[in-house]
Amino acid sequence: MPTPLEQWVEEVARTTRPQRIVWCDGSEQQQQEVVEQMLRDGSTLRLNPQTYPNCLLHRSHPNDVARTENVTFICTREKDDAGPTNNWMSPAEAKQKVGGLFSGAMTGRTMYVVPYILGPVDSPISKVGVEVTDSAYVVASMRIMARVGKAALDRLGRSADFVPGLHSLGDLNPERRYILQFPEEKLIWSIGSGYGGNALLGKKCFALRIASWMAREQGWMAEHMLILGLEDPSGKVTYMAAAFPSACGKTNLAMMISALDSQGYRVWTVGDDIAWMQIGRDGYLHAINPEAGFFGVAPGTGPHTNSNVMAALRRNSIFTNVGLTPASEPWWEGMEIDPPEGLLDWKGERWTPGKGPAAHPNSRYTVPANQAPHISSHWEDPSGVPISAFIFGGRRARVAPLVYESFGWQHGVFVGAMMASETTAAATGAVGVTRRDPMAMLPFCGYNMADYFRHWLEMGKRIPHPPKIFHVNWFRKGADGKFLWPGFVENVRVLKWILERVQGKGKAAETPVGWVPTPDGLTLDGLEVSRSTMEELLRVSPADWTTELEDTKKFFEQFGRRLPPELHEEHSQLAQRFERRTAVLK
Ligand code: SAT
Ligand code: MN
Numbered sequence: 001m002p003t004p005l006e007q008w009v010e011e012v013a014r015t016t017r018p019q020r021i022v023w024c025d026g027s028e029q030q031q032q033e034v035v036e037q038m039l040r041d042g043s044t045l046r047l048n049p050q051t052y053p054n055c056l057l058h059r060s061h062p063n064d065v066a067r068t069e070n071v072t073f074i075c076t077r078e079k080d081d082a083g084p085t086n087n088w089m090s091p092a093e094a095k096q097k098v099g100g101l102f103s104g105a106m107t108g109r110t111m112y113v114v115p116y117i118l119g120p121v122d123s124p125i126s127k128v129g130v131e132v133t134d135s136a137y138v139v140a141s142m143r144i145m146a147r148v149g150k151a152a153l154d155r156l157g158r159s160a161d162f163v164p165g166l167h168s169l170g171d172l173n174p175e176r177r178y179i180l181q182f183p184e185e186k187l188i189w190s191i192g193s194g195y196g197g198n199a200l201l202g203k204k205c206f207a208l209r210i211a212s213w214m215a216r217e218q219g220w221m222a223e224h225m226l227i228l229g230l231e232d233p234s235g236k237v238t239y240m241a242a243a244f245p246s247a248c249g250k251t252n253l254a255m256m257i258s259a260l261d262s263q264g265y266r267v268w269t270v271g272d273d274i275a276w277m278q279i280g281r282d283g284y285l286h287a288i289n290p291e292a293g294f295f296g297v298a299p300g301t302g303p304h305t306n307s308n309v310m311a312a313l314r315r316n317s318i319f320t321n322v323g324l325t326p327a328s329e330p331w332w333e334g335m336e337i338d339p340p341e342g343l344l345d346w347k348g349e350r351w352t353p354g355k356g357p358a359a360h361p362n363s364r365y366t367v368p369a370n371q372a373p374h375i376s377s378h379w380e381d382p383s384g385v386p387i388s389a390f391i392f393g394g395r396r397a398r399v400a401p402l403v404y405e406s407f408g409w410q411h412g413v414f415v416g417a418m419m420a421s422e423t424t425a426a427a428t429g430a431v432g433v434t435r436r437d438p439m440a441m442l443p444f445c446g447y448n449m450a451d452y453f454r455h456w457l458e459m460g461k462r463i464p465h466p467p468k469i470f471h472v473n474w475f476r477k478g479a480d481g482k483f484l485w486p487g488f489v490e491n492v493r494v495l496k497w498i499l500e501r502v503q504g505k506g507k508a509a510e511t512p513v514g515w516v517p518t519p520d521g522l523t524l525d526g527l528e529v530s531r532s533t534m535e536e537l538l539r540v541s542p543a544d545w546t547t548e549l550e551d552t553k554k555f556f557e558q559f560g561r562r563l564p565p566e567l568h569e570e571h572s573q574l575a576q577r578f579e580r581r582t583a584v585l586k
Helices: 003-015 029-040 092-101 136-145 150-156 201-218 250-256 303-312 409-417 448-461 488-502 531-537 542-557 567-584
Strands: 020-023 045-047 056-058 073-074 110-118 127-133 163-168 178-182 187-191 221-223 224-229 236-245 265-270 275-279 287-289 294-298 316-318 365-368 383-395 401-407 420-422 432-438 468-472 508-511 514-518
Touching: 003 092, 003 110, 029 045, 029 056, 029 110, 029 136, 029 287, 056 567, 092 163, 092 178, 092 383, 092 488, 110 136, 110 150, 110 201, 110 383, 127 201, 127 236, 136 201, 136 294, 136 303, 136 316, 136 365, 178 201, 187 201, 201 221, 201 275, 221 448, 224 250, 224 275, 224 383, 224 488, 224 508, 250 265, 250 294, 250 303, 265 287, 287 294, 383 409, 383 488, 401 488, 409 448, 409 468, 409 567, 432 542, 468 488, 542 567
Parallel strands: 020 110, 056 316, 073 178, 127 163, 163 187, 236 383, 383 468
Antiparallel strands: 045 056, 110 127, 178 187, 221 275, 224 236, 224 265, 275 287, 287 383, 294 365, 316 365, 401 468, 401 514, 420 432, 508 514
8 A cells, every 4th residue: 555645746746747756865875966966957066175065056047036925825715714914825726727837847857755854853843744846956955954854754654644745846937936835735836936935845835834824723833933042151041032034134143153252141053944832841832943954145144244154054055046256165245255356146147346246135055054053952852942032023224122022922922913024135026115024924824814813812821931022123223324233243132131031130111112121231341332322222212103003003904803802902002102101291
């Protein structure tokens, strides 16, 4: 009797008609064969073997460089279950329309079967997925991003308990590009794109869209969050999970070199993008990182902003859409190396200064997590790490202060639900437009976000020791349009305050939006930021927040009666706190 997996693979092969089928065992030898295939495909080069051993540069199709949210669909029977913030297609229509595109799609190509585990191999929280793909780049990337091969097949055995994901490059025509999630049957179909989040199906499609649905069904959480441990001078490590939209610095925060290292504060990396969390026996929420690698944004990463990342990616890494130097080394803006003579841009064309950036703004590195210099010794603990703080954050030139603490869980959920951020190059579409992005999950929640907020509220009641909830904003700008806060290594100063608040210390002043550090609440020694800049960074401007409240109200309205009333309540309480404050000042 064939196993359920074998049956599915057979069925897929009947539709897509590949020339041959390769089962990926996760071995180094097979990885090298896949690399050879990539080199033959012509869009991949080997980098300098002396300075970047076992590293590749991949150039994707120029029309295929970011997630495409406009063609990403949640396919539930009821439209309302996908909710107003997701694109929706009925499963029947999706199967019919996109099924046709898969027909014969792998003719003449190799079909790779990639079994993988999301999460540590022996963790009860982990889950098995299987991606079938005709892209060698996807196979090589998946081997870095997840635990691929034999271990997954061993864990699965003859069971049908895996999430199947079917992927084909198709003809790479954006008109025939679809990223489909079928959460009711736990199935993923993706065609027409070879780009990261569209094509590495273990990442956003499974670990967030499908997993968020599973998490609600089963009483746990799948979140777009990095996980880090902050060590204090006593040697104790406190774990925090932080949600920021794509390309807002999650990888940099998770891998941060601390400006307060000499005072005994350092950061340990557990994960940089996704957290799966369950309530542990100790009453804390425990988080695992379902991934095994980092898919980080290259531009802006340099020895001063993040030398940890720079050290991590010197071997066994895949670079996508960065520039190339004549010495066969990767190059991007912000690497702190002058563009050398003969630099090629991300399309492989000769770069000249007037030509715009040499690296695509969403160019990426894919690096094994265990190469991070400060990887936590607990990053693969089967039971995960206990989370003491949640941090929400976005890119806001105005409005949100550098950091504030919510008044409690329900208010914290509201803070997450009203999150907003300026869009980035991580997804196609306009860049720099402020949009609401609750919990940084707008593009990744696999169901109606009103139900997602309800799930958050319910989880709060069930967690005996819930994380405290904070909001940060590294991106506030002054009147001159320049960033007020230096960011990067200095962000540890904010983490230290968060840690102190978790410990019941940390000086704070009450404002309508939450607890904000007092002027002497943050450790600022050794930092050149003027008092007036700090005041501006921590300022809560009633005028800005009035607009914010109006915009949030509109955002909430689209959920109609499905929105939990607790959020309306929090909304009017915030408005009232501002009104009271204004009345006092008058
Ligand atoms: O392309 S990914 O979705 O994996 C990265 C991101 O946009 O967060
Ligand atoms: Mn992400």
